[in-house]
Amino acid sequence: MGDQGKIQFILCVNDKRELEESKFYISRLLVPERMRTELTVIEGASSMAAGYNCGMAQSDAKYRIYLHQDTCLIYPEMLNVMLDIFQQNASVGMLGVVGARRIPENGMAHSAWDTGRIDTNCKPLELNYQSDVMKQGFTVVEAIDGLFMATQYDLPWREDLFKKWDFYDVSQSLEMKRHGYQVAVPYQPTPWCWHDNETSKYMHYEGERRIFSQEYQDIRPFILGNVYSYHDIGAQILDEFGDEVFRLVDCGEMEVAGQLLKQYHTLLGSKAELICLENICYVRQIENHLGCRPPFYGDGMTSQELLQNFREDKFLVKRIEYGDRNAVRQLLAKHHQGMISQVAVFGIAVCYAKNRDKVMERWNGKKG
Numbered sequence: 021m022g023d024q025g026k027i028q029f030i031l032c033v034n035d036k037r038e039l040e041e042s043k044f045y046i047s048r049l050l051v052p053e054r055m056r057t058e059l060t061v062i063e064g065a066s067s068m069a070a071g072y073n074c075g076m077a078q079s080d081a082k083y084r085i086y087l088h089q090d091t092c093l094i095y096p097e098m099l100n101v102m103l104d105i106f107q108q109n110a111s112v113g114m115l116g117v118v119g120a121r122r123i124p125e126n127g128m129a130h131s132a133w134d135t136g137r138i139d140t141n142c143k144p145l146e147l148n149y150q151s152d153v154m155k156q157g158f159t160v161v162e163a164i165d166g167l168f169m170a171t172q173y174d175l176p177w178r179e180d181l182f183k184k185w186d187f188y189d190v191s192q193s194l195e196m197k198r199h200g201y202q203v204a205v206p207y208q209p210t211p212w213c214w215h216d217n218e219t220s221k222y223m224h225y226e227g228e229r230r231i232f233s234q235e236y237q238d239i240r241p242f243i244l245g246n247v248y249s250y251h252d253i254g255a256q257i258l259d260e261f262g263d264e265v266f267r268l269v270d271c272g273e274m275e276v277a278g279q280l281l282k283q284y285h286t287l288l289g290s291k292a293e294l295i296c297l298e299n300i301c302y303v304r305q306i307e308n309h310l311g312c313r314p315p316f317y318g319d320g321m322t323s324q325e326l327l328q329n330f331r332e333d334k335f336l337v338k339r340i341e342y343g344d345r346n347a348v349r350q351l352l353a354k355h356h357q358g359m360i361s362q363v364a365v366f367g368i369a370v371c372y373a374k375n376r377d378k379v380m381e382r383w384n385g386k387k388g
Contacts, residue, residue: 022082022174027057027099029085030075032065038089038216041335045092045214045342052100068166069179069188076174086169090216093168094139094342098212105158105206106172113173113201114193116164117212118147125240126247127229129163129190136205138167139214145374150207158204163193167215175199181235186228194236214338218295262294269297269323274304274316293327300330303367310363317364333360334372340382341373348382 029046033039039061051057060078065071072086105112118136120129137148166189175195182188193203233242268277278301281294304316318326339347354360365383369376
């Protein structure tokens with residue numbers, strides 16, 4: 021049965037800064053009466069499934085939330101809604117925020133999401149697969165995305181099959197189905213999660229997809245033959261391109277680096293650092309266009325310093341969007357120290373804030 025008064029958060033982590041940001045949002049959640057929460061962090065996991073099994077074994081909680089380290093829980097009331105659904109629907113074994121009502125025969129559920137809602141760093145900045153028809157509380161789906169997976173029943177994660185970082189979520193969805201439980205996505209008047217992720221790596225995707233397709237033939241005849249091809253040569257070329265961009269930034273040639281990034285924008289999809297550098301160059305262009313005087317954003321920084329600084333500023337801008345007053349004070353302090361211009365704040369909001377007007381309204385209100 022598990023401890024019905026306990027909610028456990030489980031995260032597999034290899035980036036402590038992402039973890040700290042995720043923990044910040046967890047700390048802002050409203051905890052239901054007579055409930056308590058605990059956080060389990062798994063470092064050095066060999067796979068997501070293995071890490072989640074390890075985390076599950078460390079607590080007797082009935083309710084568990086398996087969370088990507090780059091997922092931030094932005095809806096304070098979500099725990100109450102989650103518990104209401106679980107406690108009123110014993111047949112629902114697992115909840116997600118994005119899902120597919122039917123997994124396609126190629127097994128690639130991520131290309132078939134049709135239910136749910138989420139804030140994201142990808143354009144557009146919100147994915148919304150909801151309609152008024154879904155307002156009944158939740159929609160039953162066949163699979164959910166692994167960025168957020170909440171359970172009220174424990175089933176082993178199939179680490180015997182999935183030894184990397186793909187298909188553990190779709191697999192667990194079908195394990196719930198095999199055991200007679202429903203998987204569902206709640207109706208979200210406002211998104212529960214912000215996913216701070218602009219890229220996905222598919223190096224081992226096809227191998228895991230074939231394992232998945234073979235294992236779940238009892239669900240439907242998933243395609244066993246080759247579906248997806250990962251191009252090592254393309255990845256190598258992108259790495260070499262990235263090295264050149266970093267070299268230019270480290271030499272102070274930001275404008276040249278920006279021109280290269282703009283020219284080859286369509287190639288950047290699997291390299292998060294290059295997407296961030298492209299956004300930084302965009303912020304600098306706005307500063308120049310609106311008449312700011314040098315130094316522009318990031319002048320004098322190495323590429324790694326610049327990326328680290330930009331990530332911190334992005335986090336502050338997002339915290340402002342989601343109502344954290346202290347973040348406004350922190351960003352204003354950087355502004356008064358000459359570390360960031362008001363125009364740069366606007367530029368970062370354009371890149372990452374779904375509601376940039378709200379960010380600037382709160383910034384100017386505090387500034388005034």
